[in-house]
Amino acid sequence: MHEFSIIQSIVAIAAESASQHHAEHVSVVEIEVGQAAGVVTEALEFAWEAARKGTVLDNASLVIKHIPLRVACGNCHIPYQPVEIYDPCPGCGDINPEIISGKELRVVAIEI
Amino acid sequence: MCENCGCSEGDGAGYTMINPADNNNRDHVHDHSHPHDHEHPNDHSHDELSHSHVPVHNRISIETDVLQQNNLLAQRNRGYFEAKNIMALNLVSSPGSGKTTILEETIRSLTGSAVFVIEGDQQTSLDADRIHATGASVIQVNTGNGCHLDAEMVNKAVKKLSPPDNTLLIIENVGNLVCPALFDLGENFRVVIISVTEGEDKPLKYPNMFQSAQLCVINKTDLLPYVDFNPDKFKNYALKVNPAIRFIELSAKSGAGFAEWIDWIRKVTSD
Numbered sequence: 001m002h003e004f005s006i007i008q009s010i011v012a013i014a015a016e017s018a019s020q021h022h023a024e025h026v027s028v029v030e031i032e033v034g035q036a037a038g039v040v041t042e043a044l045e046f047a048w049e050a051a052r053k054g055t056v057l058d059n060a061s062l063v064i065k066h067i068p069l070r071v072a073c074g075n076c077h078i079p080y081q082p083v084e085i086y087d088p089c090p091g092c093g094d095i096n097p098e099i100i101s102g103k104e105l106r107v108v109a110i111e112i
Numbered sequence: 113m114c115e116n117c118g119c120s121e122g123d124g125a126g127y128t129m130i131n132p133a134d135n136n137n138r139d140h141v142h143d144h145s146h147p148h149d150h151e152h153p154n155d156h157s158h159d160e161l162s163h164s165h166v167p168v169h170n171r172i173s174i175e176t177d178v179l180q181q182n183n184l185l186a187q188r189n190r191g192y193f194e195a196k197n198i199m200a201l202n203l204v205s206s207p208g209s210g211k212t213t214i215l216e217e218t219i220r221s222l223t224g225s226a227v228f229v230i231e232g233d234q235q236t237s238l239d240a241d242r243i244h245a246t247g248a249s250v251i252q253v254n255t256g257n258g259c260h261l262d263a264e265m266v267n268k269a270v271k272k273l274s275p276p277d278n279t280l281l282i283i284e285n286v287g288n289l290v291c292p293a294l295f296d297l298g299e300n301f302r303v304v305i306i307s308v309t310e311g312e313d314k315p316l317k318y319p320n321m322f323q324s325a326q327l328c329v330i331n332k333t334d335l336l337p338y339v340d341f342n343p344d345k346f347k348n349y350a351l352k353v354n355p356a357i358r359f360i361e362l363s364a365k366s367g368a369g370f371a372e373w374i375d376w377i378r379k380v381t382s383d
Contacts, residue, residue, distance in 0.1 A: 002259055002260055002290070002291035002294060005258065006179075006294075009178050009181060009182075010178055012181075013174060013176050017174050018172075021170070021172055027169055028169070031178070036319075036320070038294050038320040039294075084316070084319070085319050085323070086316065086319060086352040095352055095355060096355045105177065105178045105179060106176065106177050107174045107175075107178060108173070108174060108175060109171050109174055109175075110171075111169040112169065112172060
């Protein structure tokens with residue numbers, strides 16, 4: 001369950017930003033998680049409850065924005081939205097897409 | 113990041129409380145009076161207004177990659193390896209694919225070459241003991257509750273191991289086909305190992321790992337007559353996920369195909 005170490009990094013990034021802005025409390029932590037980022041958001045939420053305890057994020061809520069996987073065909077370059085990363089291009093059937101979005105794993109903002 | 117990976121709060125994160133005195137937002141400063149010598153046409157009370165505690169939130173944009181710290185450390189490791197001409201391989205797989213046996217046979221086959229090993233396991237030094245018996249220099253990293261090695265663990269382990277210039281460093285990651293995929297260690301090549309006793313659909317089930325690897329070693333081929341594993345079907349699945357991945361089929365036990373693996377290592381270390 002690497003989501004716990006991921007959430008620890010999220011807590012660290014958010015807490016550092018809060019500290020820089022002299023905030024005693026953080027109310028919201030906004031993150032973006034891509035469909036193909038390799039993390040399970042339910043596990044992130046589970047880990048969040050434990051990881052925020054005793055920190056400046058103690059009462060903060062975690063807002064997760066899901067980013068769907070979007071790719072462009074490596075052959076005919078049309079964009080498409082695969083259900084799985086390995087779904088072939090609906091146009092030419094090629095299976096070597098370039099990822100446009102969906103790998104995000106980012107702390108977007110905090111509210112203090 | 114996450115040296116203690118889920119098992120401790122000592123993650124180095126700065127949780128320092130700093131005096132919030134320079135908050136200039138008047139809505140939040142309550143150590144002065146709020147003069148209200150004007151009419152309030154609505155029938156709310158003056159006290160309510162002046163002591164309203166409706167929270168006013170400031171949104172602070174961060175836009176920081178969660179894995180940034182790990183990736184920075186991985187790049188530092190990469191620079192260290194490059195400067196010392198160290199070839200670093202990161203072996204990843206499910207538990208029981210035969211990573212350690214491959215490693216033992218690799219060290220024995222690479223006669224005349226110094227091999228340095230970082231062993232990642234949740235607990236015990238059993239694997240490191242096996243590698244030590246081959247004569248290679250080895251350091252065991254126990255991740256405790258952690259399910260993967262990260263760049264900081266490798267950074268510390270390399271400092272302790274202190275491999276000389278022009279050597280091969282093999283990192284045996286924690287047996288786990290999910291979590292290690294996300295963590296760049298600074299390696300030159302990621303080698304995913306699968307054994308024929310596993311399902312041939314593993315690449316589809318665990319695409320992140322197969323996507324992030326450059327080479328796939330198919331181990332335990334001596335067992336092919338006894339299992340339903342179809343190597344061609346497996347390769348097609350892996351190529352769907354990662355069209356650039358290459359394959360080497362071998363049996364660390366019988367030695368079949370092992371020369372190709374050794375040749376691959378010799379080639380990447382001499383390039």
